[in-house]
Amino acid sequence: MVAFRELALIGIILATALVMSQLSPYFLSGGNLRSVLVGLVPGAIMAVGMAVLLASGGFDLSVAAVMALCGTIAAWLTVQGVPVPMAILLTLLLGLLIGSGNGALVTFLGINPLIATLGTMSIARGLALVITEGYNISSLPDSFTQLGEQGPLKLPWMVWITLALIILGDLALRRTRFLRQVYYIGGNERAARVSGIPVDGMRVFTYMLSGTLAALAGILLAARLSTAVPTAGAGLELTVIAAAVIGGASLAGGEGSVLGAVLGIAFLSIISNALTLLSVSIFWQIVVTGVVLIAAVSIDVLLRRRRV
Amino acid sequence: MSGPPLLAVEQLTKTYPGTRALSDFNLELRAGEVHGLILAGVTAPDGGRIMMDGTEVRFAGPKEAQAAGIGTVFQELSLVDGLTVAENVFANRAPVGPLTWLDRKRLFRETQSLLQPLASTLSPNRRVAALTTGGRQIVEIAKALSLKARVLLLDEPTSALSLAEASNLFTVIRRLKAQGIVIVFVSHRLAEVFEIADRITIMRDGQLVGSYDRSAIDPEQAVRLMVGRVLSRLYPPRAQSTGPPRLELRSVRSGPVGPVDLTVHAGEIVGLAGLVGSGRSRLVRALFGVERIDDGMVLVEGRPVRLRSPWHAVRRGMGMVPSDRKGEGVFQRMSLERNLLAAALNRITRMGLVQPRAGRRLGQELVRALGIRARGLDQAMVRLSGGNQQKAVLARWIATRPRVLIVDEPTQGIDVGAKAEIHRLLRQLANDGLAVLMVSSDLPELLGMCDRIAVMAGGRVQAVFDGRSATEEGVMTLAAGGGAA
Numbered sequence: 001m002v003a004f005r006e007l008a009l010i011g012i013i014l015a016t017a018l019v020m021s022q023l024s025p026y027f028l029s030g031g032n033l034r035s036v037l038v039g040l041v042p043g044a045i046m047a048v049g050m051a052v053l054l055a056s057g058g059f060d061l062s063v064a065a066v067m068a069l070c071g072t073i074a075a076w077l078t079v080q081g082v083p084v085p086m087a088i089l090l091t092l093l094l095g096l097l098i099g100s101g102n103g104a105l106v107t108f109l110g111i112n113p114l115i116a117t118l119g120t121m122s123i124a125r126g127l128a129l130v131i132t133e134g135y136n137i138s139s140l141p142d143s144f145t146q147l148g149e150q151g152p153l154k155l156p157w158m159v160w161i162t163l164a165l166i167i168l169g170d171l172a173l174r175r176t177r178f179l180r181q182v183y184y185i186g187g188n189e190r191a192a193r194v195s196g197i198p199v200d201g202m203r204v205f206t207y208m209l210s211g212t213l214a215a216l217a218g219i220l221l222a223a224r225l226s227t228a229v230p231t232a233g234a235g236l237e238l239t240v241i242a243a244a245v246i247g248g249a250s251l252a253g254g255e256g257s258v259l260g261a262v263l264g265i266a267f268l269s270i271i272s273n274a275l276t277l278l279s280v281s282i283f284w285q286i287v288v289t290g291v292v293l294i295a296a297v298s299i300d301v302l303l304r305r306r307r308v
Numbered sequence: 309m310s311g312p313p314l315l316a317v318e319q320l321t322k323t324y325p326g327t328r329a330l331s332d333f334n335l336e337l338r339a340g341e342v343h344g345l346i347l348a349g350v351t352a353p354d355g356g357r358i359m360m361d362g363t364e365v366r367f368a369g370p371k372e373a374q375a376a377g378i379g380t381v382f383q384e385l386s387l388v389d390g391l392t393v394a395e396n397v398f399a400n401r402a403p404v405g406p407l408t409w410l411d412r413k414r415l416f417r418e419t420q421s422l423l424q425p426l427a428s429t430l431s432p433n434r435r436v437a438a439l440t441t442g443g444r445q446i447v448e449i450a451k452a453l454s455l456k457a458r459v460l461l462l463d464e465p466t467s468a469l470s471l472a473e474a475s476n477l478f479t480v481i482r483r484l485k486a487q488g489i490v491i492v493f494v495s496h497r498l499a500e501v502f503e504i505a506d507r508i509t510i511m512r513d514g515q516l517v518g519s520y521d522r523s524a525i526d527p528e529q530a531v532r533l534m535v536g537r538v539l540s541r542l543y544p545p546r547a548q549s550t551g552p553p554r555l556e557l558r559s560v561r562s563g564p565v566g567p568v569d570l571t572v573h574a575g576e577i578v579g580l581a582g583l584v585g586s587g588r589s590r591l592v593r594a595l596f597g598v599e600r601i602d603d604g605m606v607l608v609e610g611r612p613v614r615l616r617s618p619w620h621a622v623r624r625g626m627g628m629v630p631s632d633r634k635g636e637g638v639f640q641r642m643s644l645e646r647n648l649l650a651a652a653l654n655r656i657t658r659m660g661l662v663q664p665r666a667g668r669r670l671g672q673e674l675v676r677a678l679g680i681r682a683r684g685l686d687q688a689m690v691r692l693s694g695g696n697q698q699k700a701v702l703a704r705w706i707a708t709r710p711r712v713l714i715v716d717e718p719t720q721g722i723d724v725g726a727k728a729e730i731h732r733l734l735r736q737l738a739n740d741g742l743a744v745l746m747v748s749s750d751l752p753e754l755l756g757m758c759d760r761i762a763v764m765a766g767g768r769v770q771a772v773f774d775g776r777s778a779t780e781e782g783v784m785t786l787a788a789g790g791g792a793a
Contacts (some may be wrong), residue, residue, distance in 0.1 A: 175661045176654040184650050187639035194598060194636045195650040195704065196622030254641055 005248040005300075009263040024277040034155065036273050038148075038224060041162045042067060042217040042233060043265045046240045047247075048169040049210035051261035054244050055173065056182035056206050057189065057253025059113040062102060064236035067125035069231065070095050071218030072128045074144075075137040075228030084143045092215050098124065103204035110198020122235070128230035137228040150225035159221040165213075170258035182206060186253025216251040218263055239289060243268055246296040268292065348761060379452025380461040388435045388443055394419035395433035397451045412454035424449045444471030447481065464721060466500055472583075482748055492760065493588045498527050498724075499752075508791075542728070543756030544735035546775060550576040550759065553610065554743035555595075555712045562594035565767040567604060570664040572712070577734060577744040577759035579775070580789050582787045587767035588747045589631060590713045596628040597621040608712060624712075627643075627705030629698070631717035632748070637701040638689045645685035649702050652707035674703040679729060695726025702733060716747045731757055763787050765781060 020027040046063045053060050070091045077087035097119060105116040151157040173179045184192040185199050193199045222228040245251070246267065247260025271292060272285045314515045387396045394415045403648045414787045419432035423446070430443060439447065445465055452460055462481075481491055481504055495501050497768050508525060510517040512596070517533045551574030559567040565587035572578045580588040593599045595606060597615040605612050608624045628634040639647050651654065656666040663717045671685045682692055689697060698718065705713055710741060715734065719727040734757065738744050748754050756760055758775040763786040769787045 006769075092383055131323070177657045177660070177662055182664055183642070184639060187642045187646075190636045191639055192650070194577075194596070194618055194630050195627060198617070198619045198649070222355045252641075254639070 006260050009054050012269050020274045037159050040269050041158050042221045043124035044069050044162050044262050045213050045217040047261040047265045049213040050240050050244045051256050051258045052211050053206045054249040055186050055256050060210045061117040061237050063276055064233035065121040066098050066214040067218040068232045069124040069128040070215035071222035072132050072228040074219045074221050078141050078144050095211040095215025096208050099208040103207030107200050107203040132230045140226050144159050145223050145226045154213035173258050183254055242293040350353050379457030380457045389437040393434050393447050396436055399455055422454055436590035461492045462492045533746050544732050547575050547759050556607040558605040561602045562599050565590045568648040568769050572743040572745050574743050576759045577736050577738050579754040579761040580747045581754050581761050581762035581783050586764040588764050625710050626712045627710040628714040628720055636696050640690040643686045644682050647689050648674050649705050651704050678703045698722050712743045714745045
């Protein structure tokens with residue numbers, strides 16, 4: 001059931017890796033690959049939620065800000081002496097709460113998701129800065145930063161957690177009856193309602209999922225850096241949305257997969273890593289992200305036109 | 309009616325991906341006639357030629373057709389909701405004063421002078437969003453006339469109109485005809501074609517069947533020509549006997565509708581007749597949980613149920629085919645298969661996981677059982693004809709094995725062949741023990757299909773007729789009379 005789009009992305013990623021292995025001796029080194037994988041973690045986790053959300057015709061601009069806020073809250077709690085498991089649980093709950101706030105605004109007040117989550121994004125980013133007074137929170141307890149430490153295959157635990165989430169998320173969206181319903185909501189919300197699909201409940205759920213995953217991304221990011229940075233991930237929400245679209249999602253809803261969105265993030269990361277290794281300015285990487293997004297969507301439009 | 313025809317179409321061919329929509333189509337239109345065209349499409353042709361006033365013309369797109377004096381009012385109206393009537397009529401050709409300021413007074417005057425012959429009381433300053441479908445159609449026609457249209461193409465103009473609005477439209481058409489404007493009237497509804505048209509062209513599967521003067525053909529012949537075979541009986545035979553009550557309404561109220569008492573038995577098709585606004589649609593939508601039930605009791609299979617949303621209704625074994633097929637019925641961009649399975653995912657789920665193979669099997673089964681014509685289960689819904697889309701919506705509910713099925717205008721805007729098939733299917737479902745509640749504005753359909761007909765007016769059921777003995781006059785009198793009976 002893996003679609004053409006996903007296979008094409010895997011092919012392009014492998015081709016890029018092949019070219020890069022010729023251009024730079026460091027590309028295939030364990031250290032480089034590991035750092036690419038670790039760097040992927042926050043974006044990939046948020047891409048899981050975004051894929052579900054976009055399939056339902058929803059949209060969440062607040063993920064990166066929620067990630068930063070939750071990272072700082074988790075760090076702040078542990079520094080205050082709250083036991084680490086408790087701090088993590090409370091932070092995940094906060095993400096869930098912010099997500100249900102987004103969901104309620106969109107579902108029950110009928111506010112456009114772009115506007116609702118734009119507001120939440122600003123609030124979350126602002127609160128992160130207020131709590132930290134703009135400074136980073138460091139010297140986190142060891143039991144917290146463990147998540148960023150090595151596990152099997154010399155990969156940090158957070159990579160394994162992310163991988164598990166991606167597999168579960170992809171399977172759930174592809175195969176569970178519960179999440180399959182989001183495609184119908186994204187396809188035609190009114191028809192979904194008349195088909196007996198609990199549209200309101202599902203909508204709130206998708207935003208809750210997105211918020212909770214953003215909180216998890218924040219916790220893992222803080223653990224990896226041993227520091228919570230209130231300005232972390234500025235602009236990352238747009239990268240995540242772009243990645244999901246590259247992976248086959250549509251802002252109109254009804255399409256896309258978790259695997260596609262994650263492959264989209266992976267592709268963007270590899271490109272950015274390649275440019276870094278080739279000593280291209282970091283500023284150019286932002287330009288390239290835009291070019292890749294527009295190219296991917298244009299190719300898709302052209303292919304569809306021919307298929308008709 | 310002599311001289312060269314105003315518009316002649318010779319051997320026109322149009323191919324859509326997968327279907328040849330039109331082949332070797334010939335048509336002649338003369339000034340000042342209403343031409344009834346049954347089934348047609350309107351896009352750039354692939355072959356053949358179009359003659360206007362005896363000379364060949366070519367239209368690359370609607371703009372050029374407009375310039376040549378052909379105005380079209382499509383099924384899906386193309387007005388901008390947020391603008392006023394006048395702004396819509398003159399779209400991007402609004403009269404401007406110095407400095408290209410919009411000349412509002414002139415805009416108002418010119419729009420009014422266009423609306424006047426249409427006998428319309430519409431104010432040019434009304435917002436289009438506030439108009440009924442009938443009002444919007446008038447605006448579309450005014451827009452076409454403002455472009456000096458000599459040929460006016462109306463594609464299914466009455467499909468969304470109430471009876472009163474439709475008869476208004478007919479008055480307008482007759483007036484335009486008197487001014488020498490040719491009107492091509494595309495419709496699936498035979499009765500109105502015979503009411504309004506001077507000549508009738510019948511098409512079937514993209515082929516021209518023939519053009520006839522109205523006096524030279526009667527509706528029965530027309531049906532035969534459209535279906536391509538003799539329909540010995542238009543409607544399937546009625547129920548021999550019915551089972552226990554399946555759906556019971558006791559003093560049900562929803563907004564302005566009610567209190568309504570009504571019972572539908574297993575194996576029975578009960579019709580809801582009435583004019584637009586009589587509360588039929590509101591009532592069945594409330595029964596399915598789309599609208600709120602304010603008071604009263606609903607029993608399904610003898611047990612009181614709370615129907616707060618369609619989700620609840622589906623869990624009680626109910627299904628509904630809504631009247632707004634495009635808005636509430638189909639998922640246009642999704643595949644036929646996904647459309648068919650929308651309400652029955654639980655039937656193809658094992659241990660929480662949807663089984664793609666089981667889904668495909670169920671989809672194929674439904675396509676076969678309902679005779680849905682599509683290139684395959686993966687074909688996008690939007691590419692199916694209206695009749696096949698409607699069958700797919702019906703199939704979606706059959707897949708859930710419902711106990712009660714509500715159908716709201718089940719055959720609106722679909723061709724005669726698909727209509728007959730849907731009738732046959734509904735009767736077959738009833739014979740298999742389903743309780744069917746059917747809303748329809750097509751009175752002959754209700755009279756032909758239903759075992760009992762409840763007539764609604766002013767939000768209440770005025771009377772319940774036996775389907776065999778009910779007459780069109782009897783039902784109409786009550787439907788139009790409000791609470792008089």
